[in-house]
Amino acid sequence: MTAPVNLNHFRQPELIGKILQDLHDFQRPVSFMEVCGSHTMAIGHWGLRKLLPRNIRLISGPGCPVCVTPASVIDELSRLKGITIATFGDLIRVPGSRQTLEQARARGADVHTVYSPLEALELSKQGETIFVGIGFETTIPGIAHTVLEAARLNLADFSVLVLCKLIPPALKALLSDPEVKIDGLILPGHVSVVTGTQAYEFIPDKFGIGGVVTGFEPLDIVLGIKKLTNQLGAPQISNEYSRMVSREGNQVAQAMMAEVFSTGAALWRGLGEIPDSGLQLRSKYSSFDALAKYGLNITADQENTACQCGSVLKGKIQPSECPLYANTCTPANPVGPCMVSSEGSCAAFYKYER
Amino acid sequence: MCLAIPGRLLNKVDDSRGTVDLGGITKEISLVFLPDAKVGDWLIIHTGFALQTISEQDALDTISLLQEAYSTAKD
Amino acid sequence: MKDDIIILGHGSGAGLTRRLIREVFASRFEMPTLDDAACVDHRIAVTTDSYVVDPLFFPGGDIGRLSVTGTINDLCVCGSEPAYLVAGFIIEEGFSIARLRQIVDSMQETAMEAGVKIIAGDTKVVERGKCDGVFITTTGIGFRPAGVELSTRNIEAGDRIVVNGSLGDHTVAIINARQNLGLLPAPQSDCAPLHEIVRILLNTTKLRFARDATRGGVATILNEIYEDTGLGLILDESALPVKQSTSVVCELLGLDPLYLANEGKMVAIVSAATDEMLSQLQAHRYGWDSAVIGEVTTEVKGVYLRTSLGSLRPLLMLDSDPLPRIC
Numbered sequence: 067m068t069a070p071v072n073l074n075h076f077r078q079p080e081l082i083g084k085i086l087q088d089l090h091d092f093q094r095p096v097s098f099m100e101v102c103g104s105h106t107m108a109i110g111h112w113g114l115r116k117l118l119p120r121n122i123r124l125i126s127g128p129g130c131p132v133c134v135t136p137a138s139v140i141d142e143l144s145r146l147k148g149i150t151i152a153t154f155g156d157l158i159r160v161p162g163s164r165q166t167l168e169q170a171r172a173r174g175a176d177v178h179t180v181y182s183p184l185e186a187l188e189l190s191k192q193g194e195t196i197f198v199g200i201g202f203e204t205t206i207p208g209i210a211h212t213v214l215e216a217a218r219l220n221l222a223d224f225s226v227l228v229l230c231k232l233i234p235p236a237l238k239a240l241l242s243d244p245e246v247k248i249d250g251l252i253l254p255g256h257v258s259v260v261t262g263t264q265a266y267e268f269i270p271d272k273f274g275i276g277g278v279v280t281g282f283e284p285l286d287i288v289l290g291i292k293k294l295t296n297q298l299g300a301p302q303i304s305n306e307y308s309r310m311v312s313r314e315g316n317q318v319a320q321a322m323m324a325e326v327f328s329t330g331a332a333l334w335r336g337l338g339e340i341p342d343s344g345l346q347l348r349s350k351y352s353s354f355d356a357l358a359k360y361g362l363n364i365t366a367d368q369e370n371t372a373c374q375c376g377s378v379l380k381g382k383i384q385p386s387e388c389p390l391y392a393n394t395c396t397p398a399n400p401v402g403p404c405m406v407s408s409e410g411s412c413a414a415f416y417k418y419e420r
Numbered sequence: 421m422c423l424a425i426p427g428r429l430l431n432k433v434d435d436s437r438g439t440v441d442l443g444g445i446t447k448e449i450s451l452v453f454l455p456d457a458k459v460g461d462w463l464i465i466h467t468g469f470a471l472q473t474i475s476e477q478d479a480l481d482t483i484s485l486l487q488e489a490y491s492t493a494k495d
Numbered sequence: 496m497k498d499d500i501i502i503l504g505h506g507s508g509a510g511l512t513r514r515l516i517r518e519v520f521a522s523r524f525e526m527p528t529l530d531d532a533a534c535v536d537h538r539i540a541v542t543t544d545s546y547v548v549d550p551l552f553f554p555g556g557d558i559g560r561l562s563v564t565g566t567i568n569d570l571c572v573c574g575s576e577p578a579y580l581v582a583g584f585i586i587e588e589g590f591s592i593a594r595l596r597q598i599v600d601s602m603q604e605t606a607m608e609a610g611v612k613i614i615a616g617d618t619k620v621v622e623r624g625k626c627d628g629v630f631i632t633t634t635g636i637g638f639r640p641a642g643v644e645l646s647t648r649n650i651e652a653g654d655r656i657v658v659n660g661s662l663g664d665h666t667v668a669i670i671n672a673r674q675n676l677g678l679l680p681a682p683q684s685d686c687a688p689l690h691e692i693v694r695i696l697l698n699t700t701k702l703r704f705a706r707d708a709t710r711g712g713v714a715t716i717l718n719e720i721y722e723d724t725g726l727g728l729i730l731d732e733s734a735l736p737v738k739q740s741t742s743v744v745c746e747l748l749g750l751d752p753l754y755l756a757n758e759g760k761m762v763a764i765v766s767a768a769t770d771e772m773l774s775q776l777q778a779h780r781y782g783w784d785s786a787v788i789g790e791v792t793t794e795v796k797g798v799y800l801r802t803s804l805g806s807l808r809p810l811l812m813l814d815s816d817p818l819p820r821i822c
């Protein structure tokens with residue numbers, strides 16, 4: 067593939083090196099929050115923190131759907147008998163209070179890893195199946211379409227545990243916290259493919275900081291950071307990922323989301339309840355709601371009182387500043403949500419920043 | 421939170437499904453969110469759904485503008 | 496043989512068992528009988544492993560080939576010439592004998608490729624549902640030539656890290672098959688015996704240490720070396736051989752080829768990457784994309800990758816197999 071969309075074009079060391087050199091001329095200490103778990107992973111994967119000047123601090127935000135999902139979900143799913151659980155691989159090793167879904171599978175639970183929610187429809191043709199619907203706006207349209215397909219095909223054995231969450235309301239809640247001090251946002255590229263850049267336009271007006279919608283290749287990320295430094299005096303929302311992100315986003319996807327889901331308050335592990343940030347199935351599709359169908363009770367977790375995930379997720383402290391980090395709380399034995407997923411702030415820090 | 425990869429649309433099975441070339445490997449994916457996708461388009465794909473077309477021109481422009489800016493910049 | 500499926504009676508030890516062994520196993524392994532044990536010489540290397548792969552048949556191989564290459568490769572990487580295998584089978588009631596013959600065929604073909612004889616075995620049949628089709632355990636016996644002592648103790652700073660080809664292919668083949676990802680052409684496993692690869696290394700350079708890069712991948716072996724020796728290891732990202740198809744699947748699922756299981760690849764630590772070594776490896780069908788991927792050093796503590804951007808990324812030991820993710 068030699069097309070310009072080839073990923074290698076956005077990994078060119080020479081060009082990236084020049085932008086980094088430029089950034090080294092920028093002297094002011096700033097903190098930028100990269101909201102999205104995939105950005106956290108990309109920054110770690112390419113060792114970008116070590117290549118940036120020390121005065122530019124990158125903080126990982128709450129855009130990790132596994133991290134912000136209450137672990138009680140695992141407990142509730144584990145107690146179901148005779149029902150197939152279809153989940154993305156991301157959730158398989160998340161610990162509930164007693165076991166992970168992987169361990170539940172070893173003990174006889176029928177747990178399937180799927181790449182696409184549509185695979186859960188196929189599974190439901192063989193028996194009762196719950197699809198565990200975690201994800202943000204990138205993933206939600208696919209789940210919405212899956213529900214519509216289930217309705218069209220009359221698949222009575224299919225249901226969804228709707229745990230989907232929305233990014234802009236979470237950003238609003240985060241930025242409203244007076245203890246959160248960031249100078250700009252590296253905004254999630256693929257969420258924005260769906261929502262469009264319009265979803266963030268409230269931020270500069272309401273909070274006086276800017277954001278850059280950024281792609282995931284190293285060139286995208288350093289360019290996004292460069293743009294953030296350029297616009298510090300005049301906060302705005304800019305679009306570095308214009309090759310696939312527009313102002314309006316994907317309106318077909320947005321319409322499908324609106325058809326299937328309504329918004330309400332949602333519980334974000336580590337952050338608490340955030341208004342208008344979660345989805346539930348509209349009554350028309352309520353027969354596919356696993357919560358109601360199986361009487362599942364998803365409650366807030368009893369967090370270890372020493373756990374500082376809330377502060378980490380809000381960017382108030384770096385993972386290494388949490389007293390539990392790397393001693394009682396490690397990727398093998400995660401205490402709080404930031405360590406649970408491999409793309410969580412603390413897990414990524416543990417893995418990459420040594 | 422969104423692993424997505426680019427693929428080039430090779431054919432449309434019907435209005436809602438098509439086969440993409442991911443780079444020597446092909447896979448069938450859903451086109452429900454891109455009813456106007458054409459064979460030859462580059463698409464961004466997440467969990468088996470194409471979410472948007474990728475503008476080759478935009479990608480080219482981004483790179484060439486940058487290359488220009490940094491070759492004429494002070495060295 | 497009239498029967499076409501295994502029934503519990505085949506595991507009884509009586510007539511049906513004897514017939515099964517004679518007609519399916521012994522005849523194919525070209526042995527007059529197939530007893531539980533056989534006597535061999537001294538200076539022996541022995542190893543054993545069990546194989547429970549799902550699916551049993553996958554692009555590039557099957558459980559039969561895997562059960563032979565896996566054990567042969569364990570013998571090779573300690574410097575021994577593999578000579579004999581004994582094989583134990585646990586077979587599920589209802590399993591098709593035609594499929595069993597396919598597996599046995601695969602085992603014999605692979606063994607012959609490596610000059611290995613399958614000399615003894617055991618079979619057990621379990622009730623339907625008690626195992627996934629068939630489980631195979633193979634124990635291998637090899638002979639170590641005098642003077643060949645491969646160990647992490649031999650490794651020194653300045654040594655080179657070599658792999659005999661592209662990384663992650665086996666895992667990607669299995670994931671595509673098991674998860675029905677529908678990727679075409681279906682990625683192939685790299686399942687292969689490495690006895691000749693090791694021979695080339697022994698003859699063309701000073702081979703310090705070798706290990707086959709199965710579960711946990713290359714990164715795990717390098718971490719084991721670091722734990723044993725305290726010497727640092729730095730890999731060069733641009734030197735890693737990765738097939739485009741493997742790379743695409745890894746991008747799709749959020750996996751890193753350095754942590755994925757291979758079944759026809761080894762990590763070798765050599766004193767120098769001689770031209771002779773590289774040209775002989777690259778002329779071999781199981782080494783055509785061999786590469787020097789890094790070096791042993793005292794510059795760092797631990798295992799690192801130098802990215803194409805010049806930054807160093809740590810490669811830690813993982814606790815478990817990497818999981819596919821969407822985020």
